[in-house]
Amino acid sequence: MDYRLLGEKIRKERLSRGLTQEVLAEKANVSVSFMGQIERGERKLSLETLIKIGNVLGLSFDYLLQDSRKTKEQPDTSGPVYIIKESGSRFPEPSAGNRPELDELVHAMQERTPQEIKIITEVAKTILKYCKNK
Structure with a gap:
């Protein structure tokens, strides 16, 4: 995760809306x-804070993370992100009979470690919790 790129995007979007850091900070419930x-x-932020900032700016979570996910160690993984329910520790092989967007996610998850899968699952649960509150 490139926090510098994420911060630049937040600043650019804040300025394009004519907001000061003070106003955005107050609305997102963080200090200036x-x-x-x-x-x-310079600082990492929690998923909850990122979602609050996105809501204030009227931006989606995936838009804010787009491009900031790229680092020197990680390949470009731009493209749509899909969330599925946790169904156990093993993922089935993609098949043409399933929904293509789920097949894409299953394929991407097969190359991940159990620890990465656990993190992704927890992030997905948090996102889904916020989606239900809207």
Whole structure:
């Protein structure tokens, strides 16, 4: 995760809406100094804080993370992101009979470690929790 790119995107979107750091920080329920550190990529932020910032700016979670997921160690994985229910520790082989978007996700998950799958599952649960609240 490239927090500098994420912070730049947040700053650009904030400025395009004519908001100050103070206003965005207040609406996202974080301190002004923390908001500045986020925008400069100096501090990591929680998923909950990222979602709050996105909601204030009217931006989707995936839009905010787009491009900031790229690092020197990670390949470009841009494209749609789909979420499925946790169905156990093993994923079935993709098949033409399933929905193509789920097949794409299953294929991407097969190359992940059990720890990565657990993290992805927890992130998905958090996202789904916020989707239900809308």
